[in-house]
Each structure stands twice: as structure tokens, then as C-alpha cells.
Amino acid sequence: MKNNKKIIGAVLAYIGNYKILLFASLVMAMATVVLTLYLPILFGDAIDLIVGGGLTKVDRIFSIIVEAGIVAGITALLQWVMTTINYRIAYNVVRDIRNDALRRIERLPLSFLDAHPTGDIVSRVIADADQFSDGLLLGFTQIFTGIATILGTLVFMLRINVFTALIVVVLTPLSLLVARFISKHTYNMFKLQSETRAEQTSLINEMIGGMEVVKAYGREEKVVDDFDEINERIEKASLKAIFFSSITNPATRFVNNIVYALVGLVGAFQVINAGISVGGLTAFLAYANQYTKPFNDISGIITELQNAIACAGRLLELINEEVEVKDGEIELGESKHIGQNSAVKGEIGDIELDNVSFSYVKDRKLVEGLNLSVKKGQRIAIVGPTGCGKTTIINLLMRFYDVDSGSIRVENADIRDIKRHSLRKSYGMVLQETWLRQGTIRDNIVMGKPDATDEEVIAAAKAAHSHSFISKLKDGYNTVIDEEGSGLSKGQMQLLCITRVMLLLPPMLILDEATSSIDTRTEIKIQKAFNRLMEGRTSFIVAHRLSTIKEADIILVMKAGTIIEQGNHEELLEKKGFYAELYNSQFVGVGS
Structure with missing residues (x-):
């Protein structure tokens, strides 16, 4: 009562x-x-x-x-x-x-x-x-x-x-x-x-x-x-x-x-x-x-x-549920909206993970003592078996979850002191799991930049190789879809998500299995577009297909929440460690 x-x-x-x-x-x-x-x-x-x-x-x-x-x-x-x-x-x-x-x-x-x-x-x-x-x-x-x-x-x-x-x-x-x-x-x-x-x-x-x-x-x-x-x-x-x-x-x-x-x-x-x-x-x-x-x-x-x-x-x-903990006060430098140019306003891109520990369930440890230093413009690939903490790092970088201990710093500022909106708009994110909302194709593309012109939208779609299939739709960019994609294939839905990022080019990128539902031929073209997109931008790439990350500056090999190997593709192959096993299992058949 x-x-x-x-x-x-x-x-x-x-x-x-x-x-x-x-x-x-x-x-x-x-x-x-x-x-x-x-x-x-x-x-x-x-x-x-x-x-x-x-x-x-x-x-x-x-x-x-x-x-x-x-x-x-x-x-x-x-x-x-x-x-x-x-x-x-x-x-x-x-x-x-x-x-x-x-x-x-x-x-x-x-x-x-x-x-x-x-x-x-x-x-x-x-x-x-x-x-x-x-x-x-x-x-x-x-x-x-x-x-x-x-x-x-x-x-x-x-x-x-x-x-x-x-x-x-x-x-x-x-x-x-x-x-x-x-x-x-x-x-x-x-x-x-x-x-x-x-x-x-x-x-x-x-x-x-x-x-x-x-x-x-x-x-x-x-x-x-x-x-x-x-x-x-x-x-x-x-x-x-x-x-x-x-x-x-x-x-x-x-x-x-x-x-x-x-x-x-x-x-x-x-x-x-x-x-x-x-x-x-x-x-x-x-x-x-x-x-x-x-x-x-x-x-x-x-x-x-x-x-x-x-x-x-x-x-x-x-x-009455408790909301996210208090927002920070720091405003990061604003990213510059561009069409085909790759210029970035501000010096956002330096990221430090200092002794980071985190777990979703308190009595079940996941990430422990993680240290990482990333300089502006570097491409960081994260690989490892399922459940090792790859996507968890993405969640922590975006501050979808707060670390249990340690700190994550962007431009020498703890992300807990940065406004969430400012932090998140500095990232462009394409996930394996696509998300569309009810509305037109154009509405879904301009979600991050509502004032985009038709020319900018088309240029972004061409860069993401989605313009071709959009043009064949009954109403083109004005075709109405629902949250399930209504008639679009999984790959086409993912291309729309990639087009969003191509339109709104932020200083940092997160690509989590971004081409997992796309055919090999289109994937090669998308990878070229991503290479142009990543120039001058700090990029985090999560991938199971190791062929997509060979050009990364640093490859982090994770296992059970910790980084066990670190280096570029050639260096890691020479070590003949866990990364070499993963790579060879995909391309040579070792261990099969």
C-alpha cells in the first residue's frame, strides 16, 4: 500500500x-x-x-x-x-x-x-x-x-x-x-x-x-x-x-x-x-x-x-530508472562535413587506454589491464576469437559503457569528462548489425547530417557503391522503407549504413565487421573507399577476415580480454604466434 x-x-x-x-x-x-x-x-x-x-x-x-x-x-x-x-x-x-x-x-x-x-x-x-x-x-x-x-x-x-x-x-x-x-x-x-x-x-x-x-x-x-x-x-x-x-x-x-x-x-x-x-x-x-x-x-x-x-x-x-552517470563538460573539436575531401578540422585522434579493466557481469572478468596508445591517423585492427573483448573495446571507446577501472583519454582528456554527444559525433561507426529506421532511403542516409544537399548524398552513395542499387528502386532516394529494410538485402542495408559515414566524415572511425554481408567484388571496392576515408583519421577496425586488415598500422591480437600480440601484418607473421595461426588457418589451412 x-x-x-x-x-x-x-x-x-x-x-x-x-x-x-x-x-x-x-x-x-x-x-x-x-x-x-x-x-x-x-x-x-x-x-x-x-x-x-x-x-x-x-x-x-x-x-x-x-x-x-x-x-x-x-x-x-x-x-x-x-x-x-x-x-x-x-x-x-x-x-x-x-x-x-x-x-x-x-x-x-x-x-x-x-x-x-x-x-x-x-x-x-x-x-x-x-x-x-x-x-x-x-x-x-x-x-x-x-x-x-x-x-x-x-x-x-x-x-x-x-x-x-x-x-x-x-x-x-x-x-x-x-x-x-x-x-x-x-x-x-x-x-x-x-x-x-x-x-x-x-x-x-x-x-x-x-x-x-x-x-x-x-x-x-x-x-x-x-x-x-x-x-x-x-x-x-x-x-x-x-x-x-x-x-x-x-x-x-x-x-x-x-x-x-x-x-x-x-x-x-x-x-x-x-x-x-x-x-x-x-x-x-x-x-x-x-x-x-x-x-x-x-x-x-x-x-x-x-x-x-x-x-x-x-x-x-x-x-525512475537511473540514467547514465553525469555527462562531462569538455567539448571536442568539431568535425568538418565534407563531400569528397578528406580534410579534418581540429587535432582529434590521439587516444590512450590506460590500464583499462571492464566486465559486463562483476564476477565474470573480461577486459583486464588493457593499455594502448594510438596516434592521430593510425589504423588499428583488432582481431581475436569470439568473446575475447573486441566489440567491448568499441563500446568503451564510444562510452556506451564506462570502464570499471583505469581510463580512456581522447586528446589527453578522460572521456568521462567529455560531453557524450561531442565524443560520439567525433566517431563514425559502421557495425556488423545494421540499423535502419522507417522513412525514405535519403532519411536514413542523412541521419547524421540532416542539412545535406542532394549532391552530397549522391556523392556519398557513389563512394559507398550504393548509388547503383538505389537508382534502380521505384522512387530512388525517396523510396520508403521500414526498420526491417522492406525488400532490401542484408548487403544493401549495410551499404546504406556505410553511406551514412561517407556523408558525415568524422575524425575517428570504427568499422566493426563493416563488410560482413557484402559480396567479395563489392567488398574490394568498399575497401578502396574505406582506404580513402581513413586517410588522416584514427580508425579502429574489427574483422574476422584478416585479408581486410593487412594494411593496418597496428594489429592488436586479443585473447581473453588482453592484448597478447601487437604489431603490423608482416611483424606478426614473423613472430609465428597466435596471429600467424589465425591467418594461416584462413589462407593456408593450418590446423584444419
Whole structure:
């Protein structure tokens, strides 16, 4: 319950951003309630006139009916306005929470994203936000009018008959006690339901993304079995939550019906004893019903509110996650955007790795005591078996992860003291795993330089040997693609990623298996383009095909997180060490 209070407090803080709309909703709620409560008085007066008899009262009865019609029409209009305002508040609040969640995701360290399935995060931002929105709408619609109705009917009932009003006031809250008892047991059930739904979303996302592999290895039945197992858990969690929560409304209605019957019985005796008129009793019964109705409504939406709180909790948990550690203050020299020229503004390029140690899991060592000195313009190739730490070094250079100990310095400044944006824009990076976004081919190319001209884009595409296939597409550079590439081959997607770097030429480059999906003929051309691109730039090249790194100034041979050999291609072959074994296994067949 303490956690619930924190969640509700955070949600109220978001709602507080819309005080004017909130005030307008409250005013509409009060006006609606007052007009609704005025109707029983009119009908009570009409009933007393009918009971009293006499033709002279027909005109008065007719005027009461007209007045009641006008009041009902105005009430309906105000309710419509209030509902519209409540929708606006609810959707604005959910929009703000979603925006905050997305901004927080962008600032979260990669360690968090690596540790949480994509489907779970997507489920929080999409499905949980929708569930929260539904609960918030019900809350605004029912709670405001409910509280106003309770207070209003209480005043009107006390004006008609104090004793009968006290009976209603004393007995009706019993329904809230029943609702509260049940709701305490349903929150955890709805939280479990939300978490299991996120697990299901994650599985679907994972399987659709890797459907080719699933089919290739005949894992369709296993995936279906896993899906069925999660479905069964969702079914159990949902049934428990719905079963217990569904008891709430019937239980509260039972209590309120007893109160209503008791009021009718007491009121009938008072009518016989002339303590209240027939019209007055009719009005009082209407008020008693209206007084108990909000208790029914509020208890009925407790189920939705519990679900909404559980979903809001998962969203706020994401929003409150710790972001990357404080950014630095140093701004590196800016790279110069160029077309075909290779000039670089500034002297960025000197990099020092001083006794660097790092591990993704604290009790599982990966990189230990790594030392490296790189001068501006050098080409550094990193080779070694899978899992030796090649890509980890790239992650550390880009400061996707911070070192556990030691330091990485660029231009004699610790990268922890450099602004992340300044550091990362100084690198051009092409990874083995391509990433495209929904939009045109041109949108994907100019991601790092939105103001690029068509001439610059075409020149970069020609340099990356992607212009040929782009020109053959239906709409050329304006062809719309999705994040999956929609019709492009893996190699073509990788060429687009290379074109990005060719357009935005930074002082430092990272090529992590940049040509792994490209045919040999195109690879030779790309390598020539890369050679021109790397002139005057500090370049880090991660490659399994050792033929692509023979021209590197320094080749680092890694094994188990440490550099075991270092030198150029010829020097390492002469040593006849681990690099020579790797090279010969690819080209001579030694060790096969």
C-alpha cells in the first residue's frame, strides 16, 4: 500500500500540470450533480400535486414537467462537456508519461537495455500506458461526480428528514469497507497479469524478428508451446484478478439494496404518521439511491483502478530508472562535413587506454589491464576469437559503457569528462548489425547530417557503391522503407549504413565487421573507399577476415580480454604466434 501511495502521488503530480482543465471538470461535476439532485424535488412536488387532486393544479404540473425537461437537457450537455474535458486530461497525462518514458529510455545506460527484453519495454510504453489511460478515464468520470453526488444528496436528504438521512449515512459506508478489503488482494494479481503480458509481448517480438531462424531450425512447435505456457499463466493471473475483483460490485450493491429497503420501510411509517409527504418520500428514495450509487460505481471501478495503478507503477519504474552517470563538460573539436575531401578540422585522434579493466557481469572478468596508445591517423585492427573483448573495446571507446577501472583519454582528456554527444559525433561507426529506421532511403542516409544537399548524398552513395542499387528502386532516394529494410538485402542495408559515414566524415572511425554481408567484388571496392576515408583519421577496425586488415598500422591480437600480440601484418607473421595461426588457418589451412 505504501508503494501504491507513491505511484498515486506521482500520477497526481502529472495531473497537476492541467489545473485549469481539472478545475473546469470539477465545476462541471458540481453543476451536473446539483441539477441532477434538483430533479427529484421537481418530481416530488408534482407527485404531491397529483396526490392532492384538483384540476386547477394541471397547469402547475405541466410547468414542472417542462422545467424538468430543461434541467435534464442542460445536465446532459454539461455531462458531455465534462466527459470531453476528462478525456483531454487523461490523454494528456498518458502522453506526458509516455514522452517521459521515451526520453528516459534514450538516457538509460546500455547495460539496462541489454538486461531487459525489448518486448517488456515496449509493453510498458504501449500496453501498460493504454491500460493506465482507461483506468484514469474511469477515475475522472466516476470519482469526481461520485464525491459531489454523495455530498449533494447528503445535504438534500438532511433537509427532507434528518433521522432517515442518518440511517443512510451510517449504513452505506459498509460497502466501501467491503470494496477496500477485496481491492487489497487484487493489486498484486493485476501486477502479475501486467508483467506476464509484457513477457508475452517480448516473446512475440523476439520470434517475429527471428522467424527465419525459427523456421530454419524447425522450432515452430517449441515457440507455440512457449506461447501457450505464457498464455496459460496470463489466463490464471487474469481469472484470479477478475474473479476477486468481480465480487466487489455485487457485494456493495447487496449492502446498498438493504439500505434502500430500510429507508423505504422507515419512510413508509413516516408517511402514515404524516412525518413526510408522499412526494417527499419519493424524492428521499431517489436521493438514497443516488447516494448509494457512487459507492457502487467507485467500488466497481476499483478493479480498473488497481489495474491502472499496477500499469502506472511499471511505467514509473521505467521513468525512475537511473540514467547514465553525469555527462562531462569538455567539448571536442568539431568535425568538418565534407563531400569528397578528406580534410579534418581540429587535432582529434590521439587516444590512450590506460590500464583499462571492464566486465559486463562483476564476477565474470573480461577486459583486464588493457593499455594502448594510438596516434592521430593510425589504423588499428583488432582481431581475436569470439568473446575475447573486441566489440567491448568499441563500446568503451564510444562510452556506451564506462570502464570499471583505469581510463580512456581522447586528446589527453578522460572521456568521462567529455560531453557524450561531442565524443560520439567525433566517431563514425559502421557495425556488423545494421540499423535502419522507417522513412525514405535519403532519411536514413542523412541521419547524421540532416542539412545535406542532394549532391552530397549522391556523392556519398557513389563512394559507398550504393548509388547503383538505389537508382534502380521505384522512387530512388525517396523510396520508403521500414526498420526491417522492406525488400532490401542484408548487403544493401549495410551499404546504406556505410553511406551514412561517407556523408558525415568524422575524425575517428570504427568499422566493426563493416563488410560482413557484402559480396567479395563489392567488398574490394568498399575497401578502396574505406582506404580513402581513413586517410588522416584514427580508425579502429574489427574483422574476422584478416585479408581486410593487412594494411593496418597496428594489429592488436586479443585473447581473453588482453592484448597478447601487437604489431603490423608482416611483424606478426614473423613472430609465428597466435596471429600467424589465425591467418594461416584462413589462407593456408593450418590446423584444419
